[in-house]
Amino acid sequence: MVTTAANINLIKILEDKAARLRIDCIRATTAAGSGHPTSCASVAEIVSVLFFSVMRYDPKQPRNPANDVFVLSKGHAAPVLYSAWSEAGLFPRDHLLTLRQANSDLEGHPTPRLPYVDVATGSLGQGLSVGNGIALNARLEKSDQRVYVLMGDGESAEGSVWEAAQVASYYGIDNLCAILDVNRFGQSGPTMLQHQMEVFRRRWEAFGWRAMIVNGHDVSALLKAFAEAEDTRGKPTIILAETLKGKGMDGYEDKDGWHGKALPKEEAKRVVRILESVLTGESDHWTPNLPQRRNPSPRPVPVGTTPRSPYIAGEKEVATRKAFGDALQALAKINPRVVALDGDVKNSTYSEEFLAIAPERFFEAYIAEQNMLGMSMGLAARGKIPFASTFACFHSRAYDFIRMAAISRLNVKLGGTHVGVSIGEDGPSQMGLEDIAMFAAEPNFTVLYPSDATSAWAATMLAAELIGPTYIRLGRPNNPVIYGPEEKFEIGRAKVIRQGKNDRVLVVAAGITLFEALKAYDELKASGIEIRVMDLFSIQPIDSETLATSARAAGNLVITVEDHYAHGGLGDAVQSALSTQSIPVYKLAITEIPHSGKPGELIEKFGISSKAIGDKVRELVK
């Protein structure tokens, strides 16, 4: 960078802004009585340079889709993010003092309640994957938008960071620039690598990145590095910023034991006074760097009819996972906002059907489920409707991301196949047996569990239409098709598919167990016992009304049967829906660690077969 008068002025502005950010962060955390001022101080120059020189954005319109994007992966430095937007003019400085209060959106860690936050952060190691997703969205939209992700050095120990790193270089995501704040301290002591900057460089370069080491408190060096990052083609860039925790905070610089602690009031005053003494007022000369080009608006949701499912009741058997793939392909044709991701099992989840006709909107995420989820979060934050699929059990790999997607209220759609013991020979490591517990625990997740191909198709279409995080539970085996294409499915609505006037018990099932319930129905009927059979379909929200009405009409007795562990599954959802109704609910579920074997054998062995249902019904009605 040539030293010109303009540059010198710019540097003065950015240094002044950095000092102001520090002051704001100390004041806000001391007012709150908690928070991370030292973690803000180490990135003050980085944030200053990004917000007040590098990024093109409209400070009055944080939701302008043409703005460059900033992801604060080290979410505990939230005050510096809030301060930057205040300093940019979005809201008055006083508001910063509401930090961490119950009635303020300036939470302890950033959430998308704020218009300038795409995803909630604070669980470390997630921001880079989100950045991948946002940057890929910009590529899909042919936008020149750039994405900046600020990470901490401690968080780069998370494996998810390296999942994101390898995928970013594999896809050549050159509109992505990461910054690693190497301040050498974690929460409870020094980090593994402390200030071994060359080790960081070797790791990132080996993972296919352009890596630059800079002094993270040198505004001029940072400006140069960001300019080089922007000029880099074909690969992502990381700026490895050597910094000091607590930088600029007199008495707290580079000191262990000051993570996550607000300064006492008098100390805060003293430190702020010293910082104020170096303020120049140059900040006031700043003018925003508005985005030059407009990012295309998110594509409109297509209007028109949802395609009808192609399956014919009673004909060829079809697995629900196959219908999911078929439906994804249909969605690829009608909705350009739908994208798909898969964790190297696309030939098992049938997401390969999407790839076959929309390869530009399909992202192979390889065996790295956390990054798959994180990319989906980024894509969803920017208006796409991402369907991410893998075996149900492997979504557990990304549970922390799922949790943060729920907190972020993102529109992600997850398909989990190969659920339960009915997968058979592959054995317990491949069986999804805790996926309902995991997804339904998140209060804003919709959880659908279709039983046949028609309902799996419907569930996939409903998921695409719904705004909000959604999980679809899908099975491996081929099942009969029991619903015709004219059948209507709704989120939150169950179906009674066998009923009579003398029903003695209501059997609630979904997926593979629905077919066991239907077999039990036939067998029991032959011996003179009638039961009512319900296809639950929607686990969350649950159809409490139909459940209660049906149970009362069927002897006030309920049996649930599910290919899932006993805690937190379909049975618990039904029990919870009926828990104040004094209706006994008997739960058939998997109650021990299962084993390899043939699907039919395992359903029998672990007590969720038609025989198990029949036995329980006979025991209850005798």
Add this chain to the structure above:
Amino acid sequence: MVTTAANINLIKILEDKAARLRIDCIRATTAAGSGHPTSCASVAEIVSVLFFSVMRYDPKQPRNPANDVFVLSKGHAAPVLYSAWSEAGLFPRDHLLTLRQANSDLEGHPTPRLPYVDVATGSLGQGLSVGNGIALNARLEKSDQRVYVLMGDGESAEGSVWEAAQVASYYGIDNLCAILDVNRFGQSGPTMLQHQMEVFRRRWEAFGWRAMIVNGHDVSALLKAFAEAEDTRGKPTIILAETLKGKGMDGYEDKDGWHGKALPKEEAKRVVRILESVLTGESDHWTPNLPQRRNPSPRPVPVGTTPRSPYIAGEKEVATRKAFGDALQALAKINPRVVALDGDVKNSTYSEEFLAIAPERFFEAYIAEQNMLGMSMGLAARGKIPFASTFACFHSRAYDFIRMAAISRLNVKLGGTHVGVSIGEDGPSQMGLEDIAMFAAEPNFTVLYPSDATSAWAATMLAAELIGPTYIRLGRPNNPVIYGPEEKFEIGRAKVIRQGKNDRVLVVAAGITLFEALKAYDELKASGIEIRVMDLFSIQPIDSETLATSARAAGNLVITVEDHYAHGGLGDAVQSALSTQSIPVYKLAITEIPHSGKPGELIEKFGISSKAIGDKVRELVK
């Protein structure tokens, strides 16, 4: 390696063994009608060299603690593991044909039902962390045992592999040798890096490993590499083996589309016939390489009394997390098998108290929870009692490992602190609100939820004594101590702590909500309404009997109150225990994504306060 007659014979033996392994794997998978013969074929030489030359072990005593250890991280190659042990003489070859049958322990992926398997594999990317744990155990025991971990190239996309890699080099684990089977195909297509061997080398070297590229089908090259690995001091070694998927299987070598497919019977016969034609019979000259030194037996569990808790009821308030740390320190003194791990929050979980007095048995796992869990699994598999702690919400990062620990029936002890909205200002990203759902879904996990310091101490002691996976749920705030040191706690036993003759409702609580229930008790009593209050303590197993008896004695009405999301938590566990008893259960829990704020404000706002309990009681008894 010098070419001598002995070496030439050894090479012939190992090549012959490799051919036999291939034949076994083809036959077994074809007999099963499923499985992964091509993934076995790529590692036949690697496994042959390890089992029949490199590793020192007693093939008749797979549980001999002095044996070198083999972890098959790419668990789908299970048949080659089974075949190796059969070939070594542990069981007859015919038994291999029971692969994947319901009555055979030769499951689709390996589990510790087999005496030569430490941990279940099949969810990829976990073996290296397990290897870290086993290797660290050998170091603690001053054993010369070596640990070999065989991984697939596809699985090395899992971030957990890089968590393990960084920690192995950080701790200088030089008795660990990994082998990467670079066969360039995943399940659904080529891997990200295919045969870019130099890229793999750069990545592993950057992560601090000695890395060697070899032809994975060249027995002589493999022997040389393993010898060099054994001579390497101060860092772990990885052998990057360039291989072909389906190697030696005529017509299936290096071909996409043959992952996880057994050959049809006629094809299997044809391919086996070709392989048989190269058999030399040299295999029969093999003699085992027995372990030279004895590994010390696992240390005995100390006999003697469990130390009494130091807290005095009614005196100073103590957080349950603090009592957990205190108890860990007490355990460090009395039980040399107890080890501790933490994810850089040891000053919040108080596991630093263990570190303070037993630093050699404390492993800082940094912010990499998956590897922390995997190391714990390895340590537990070898007789240690590992306590791994972090914030409850961050255990969700390792849910897939937790799932596999359950399948492996390992003796891991997990402490999760900072549960619920009662953590306050840090906001939702730091609140453990789905941890009960997650852990209790695993049917063999014990889940304890102590309320005060005395019971948290007791829970920690009980966890150490119990054999089996255990989770302890711990809170952030200081609470009154309500139990004295003489109080007895048992797994599976609840305590009724307030009761009278006119109780109208049973309120079931644990943790912070127990104190809200006690406040509600006082408030209600003052207005003439009596309630029974239960400290549930043990969520899984649950005390169904005391629950039912207490509910019947208290108006046949139950209210549960918990600082956890509504699905899969304490309330669902109680409902499930009472679901056939026609006792209405009303659940108070967190039903939406929470917010930052003061603990007391949040407990109020999200409906789990004494006021919420009182209101619900009044509504029910009016």
